[in-house]
Amino acid sequence: MSTAVLNRPVTARPSRRASRRANDAVPLRLYGVRRRTVNIVTLLCALFAVFTLIPIWWIFVSSTKTVPNLNSTFGFWFAGPFVLWDNLKDVFSNDESGSFLQWMENTAIYAAAGAVGATVLSAMAGYGFARFNFRGRTALFLFIMAALLIPIAAFAVPLYLVYAKVHLDSTAPGIFIPFMVSPVSVYLMRVYAGGSVPQEMLDAARIDGAGEARIFLRVAVPLMVPALVTVFMLNFVAAWNNYFLPFIVNNSARLYTLTQGLAIWMNHTNIAGSTEDFTVLTITAGMVTITPLILMFLVLQRYWRSGLLLGGMTG
Amino acid sequence: MAQVAVGGVEQQREVRPARPETSGRTTLRRHSAFQRRRDRRGLWFVLPFIVVFVMFLVVPLIYAVYTSFFTTRLIGGTVFSGFANYTEALTSGAFWTGMGRTILFAAIQVPIMIIIAAFFAAMFDLGVSRFGGFFRTVFFLPFAVPAVVATSMWGSMLQTQVGVFPKIFADLGLPNPNFFGPGHLLGVIVLIAIWEWTGLTIIILYTALRSVPREVVESAVVDGAKLSRIVTRIKLPIIRPAIILVVIINVIGALQLFTEPYLLAPIAPNVSSNYTPTLYMYNEAFSAQFYNFAAAIAVVLALVIIIISGVFLFSQRRKGAVI
Numbered sequence: 001m002s003t004a005v006l007n008r009p010v011t012a013r014p015s016r017r018a019s020r021r022a023n024d025a026v027p028l029r030l031y032g033v034r035r036r037t038v039n040i041v042t043l044l045c046a047l048f049a050v051f052t053l054i055p056i057w058w059i060f061v062s063s064t065k066t067v068p069n070l071n072s073t074f075g076f077w078f079a080g081p082f083v084l085w086d087n088l089k090d091v092f093s094n095d096e097s098g099s100f101l102q103w104m105e106n107t108a109i110y111a112a113a114g115a116v117g118a119t120v121l122s123a124m125a126g127y128g129f130a131r132f133n134f135r136g137r138t139a140l141f142l143f144i145m146a147a148l149l150i151p152i153a154a155f156a157v158p159l160y161l162v163y164a165k166v167h168l169d170s171t172a173p174g175i176f177i178p179f180m181v182s183p184v185s186v187y188l189m190r191v192y193a194g195g196s197v198p199q200e201m202l203d204a205a206r207i208d209g210a211g212e213a214r215i216f217l218r219v220a221v222p223l224m225v226p227a228l229v230t231v232f233m234l235n236f237v238a239a240w241n242n243y244f245l246p247f248i249v250n251n252s253a254r255l256y257t258l259t260q261g262l263a264i265w266m267n268h269t270n271i272a273g274s275t276e277d278f279t280v281l282t283i284t285a286g287m288v289t290i291t292p293l294i295l296m297f298l299v300l301q302r303y304w305r306s307g308l309l310l311g312g313m314t315g
Numbered sequence: 316m317a318q319v320a321v322g323g324v325e326q327q328r329e330v331r332p333a334r335p336e337t338s339g340r341t342t343l344r345r346h347s348a349f350q351r352r353r354d355r356r357g358l359w360f361v362l363p364f365i366v367v368f369v370m371f372l373v374v375p376l377i378y379a380v381y382t383s384f385f386t387t388r389l390i391g392g393t394v395f396s397g398f399a400n401y402t403e404a405l406t407s408g409a410f411w412t413g414m415g416r417t418i419l420f421a422a423i424q425v426p427i428m429i430i431i432a433a434f435f436a437a438m439f440d441l442g443v444s445r446f447g448g449f450f451r452t453v454f455f456l457p458f459a460v461p462a463v464v465a466t467s468m469w470g471s472m473l474q475t476q477v478g479v480f481p482k483i484f485a486d487l488g489l490p491n492p493n494f495f496g497p498g499h500l501l502g503v504i505v506l507i508a509i510w511e512w513t514g515l516t517i518i519i520l521y522t523a524l525r526s527v528p529r530e531v532v533e534s535a536v537v538d539g540a541k542l543s544r545i546v547t548r549i550k551l552p553i554i555r556p557a558i559i560l561v562v563i564i565n566v567i568g569a570l571q572l573f574t575e576p577y578l579l580a581p582i583a584p585n586v587s588s589n590y591t592p593t594l595y596m597y598n599e600a601f602s603a604q605f606y607n608f609a610a611a612i613a614v615v616l617a618l619v620i621i622i623i624s625g626v627f628l629f630s631q632r633r634k635g636a637v638i
Contacts, residue, residue, distance in 0.1 A: 008362060037443065038445065038493060041438050042444045042445045042446070044434075044444075047445070048435065048450075048454065048513075049450055049453045049454065052454055052510065052514070053456075054472075055469060056457075058468060062471075074479070074482075075472065076479060096371040125363070125364035125365075128358070129357070129361060132353075132354045132355075132358075132360070134355050134356075134358050144365075144368065147368070149567065149570040149620065149621050149624050149625075150620075151620050152619075153573060153592075153613070153616060154571075155372060155375045155379065155613070156630070157597070157606075157609050157613055158382075161382060162375045162378050180371075181367055181371055181372050212356050212360075241459075243462060244593075245449045246573060248597075257394075259461050261462050262461075263578055266467050269583060279471070282467060283467070283468075286464040288317035290461070293460075294346075296459070297455065297456065297459050307334060
């Protein structure tokens with residue numbers, strides 16, 4: 001990289017810091033960015049970071065409070081007694097509308113099944129579209145992409161009506177199979193397979209007599225791992241966070257997702273004269289819901305932050 | 316075995332263009348029968364997705380259209396009623412009140428969010444901000460938070476009298492605003508939506524900006540272009556397809572607004588049963604049991620969204636954008 005930089009007239013002598021940086025941005029001083037601009041932009045970033053973190057900070061602080069303290073003490077700071085463990089115990093022992101642990105287990109199963117399904121189906125389809133020139137390929141691809149314009153809201157109720165006819169309503173497969181249909185993932189996989197699986201390698205494998213399934217599994221899939229991880233992550237998050245689809249097609253408490261259960265608890269908090277106070281319970285449950293995904297984001301940072309895959313969206 | 320060898324030789328002779336997947340049509344005639352047969356095998360890779368896609372997306376949509384032409388009466392059962400459901404939906408006003416509100420919502424929320432996201436994405440891309448990596452991580456975190464939890468958090472924080480923000484307002488001697496009154500409710504939903512989706516938009520735009528060749532910025536620098544000019548006149552126009560994509564995705568999302576108003580309804584009394592078209596459809600289907608009518612609303616909503624996205628795409632295409 002540094003030799004390429006040296007060959008260019010503009011950055012004849014890049015500062016050492018600039019060339020050492022992982023990203024190859026043009027050094028700031030070259031286009032007259034003053035220190036003040038840097039400070040102002042950093043300040044704006046900090047302000048937006050505060051806006052972003054406020055609710056997350058609030059939910060962690062609030063989940064440590066007692067019910068009376070929640071409304072009587074300052075919301076953004078802790079107040080004794082510190083009852084996080086009691087609140088957690090309450091969340092996991094409450095059996096209103098099924099149990100929280102059951103919802104969590106359901107959600108984990110749906111999200112994992114949906115995301116694995118979406119990743120497998122879109123990897124195969126993306127590879128098929130990128131590396132095989134079959135008749136009707138373009139039409140078929142455009143047909144799938146057109147589905148991007150169809151709002152989930154428009155097919156959720158019809159989906160429920162079809163489910164009612166074939167007895168898939170309020171069943172686990174009825175909840176997670178729709179998560180496997182992800183046109184965006186097919187698009188991303190096609191772009192990624194097109195760019196990272198060399199045709200020459202596939203042809204070489206064919207000459208060696210390998211079957212198509214074997215070539216896909218042994219040659220293409222290993223080359224597509226970053227895309228597979230990203231697509232899995234995006235679909236896992238989408239399924240984990242989805243509320244509308246399970247809400248419409250499932251009304252069995254045994255099969256509730258976290259979002260469904262939380263929404264029911266949340267409604268309890270607002271019912272006048274409700275004997276049990278669900279406020280802190282809902283807040284603590286919300287905190288438990290978001291923690292695994294936040295941790296996953298931090299662990300898998302290099303996949304989404306460098307945008308290995310989303311870059312394909314520029315087309 | 317001989318066939319395999321022939322196919323391989325043929326393949327080697329063929330010059331691969333920069334984007335292999337677009338090579339299709341023009342070179343098709345030169346392909347051997349073997350290669351055509353091999354290409355057909357691609358269908359087997361696409362087929363599993365297509366099967367699930369058709370069963371769980373296409374069939375429900377077709378069924379929605381079919382069932383929307385029927386009406387279920389207490390006496391006489393389900394009968395064909397032509398466009399009656401559509402006439403009722405399109406003329407009742409209940410649908411259009413909600414539709415108008417969500418269009419207003421999209422018209423406010425999407426531009427604000429895109430401007431904020433484009434600004435930060437450009438700053439991160441050019442490395443203007445310090446701690447860019449840290450800020451990108453922080454901005455992306457709301458993507459991990461379900462809309463249900465986001466609505467619950469903002470709802471509690473803004474709740475009249477007891478929420479943390481109304482209390483801060485009171486401490487500062489400011490008038491106590493009713494965030495969930497008729498005047499502010501849509502604003503609160505805009506705030507929640509911006510909080511939820513800006514981070515993902517920043518990451519998409521940032522990634523698009525990163526893929527712009529470095530030489531483009533270099534030559535602009537040689538010409539003496541300043542920061543603001545590089546961003547607004549060079550970088551953002553280059554990633555126009557990504558911006559259009561982000562706009563379309565967010566407009567489609569905004570027009571099917573449901574979760575936030577539905578969950579805020581208990582503390583925001585003026586969330587009516589037809590506050591948004593999706594809410595209207597839900598209530599007609601599950602509260603009133605008018606499934607056929609709800610299907611008609613779903614079809615109309617889908618058509619409105621397709622028309623709005625189509626008009627937007629078309630207007631952008633004429634300006635020379637490529638998608």
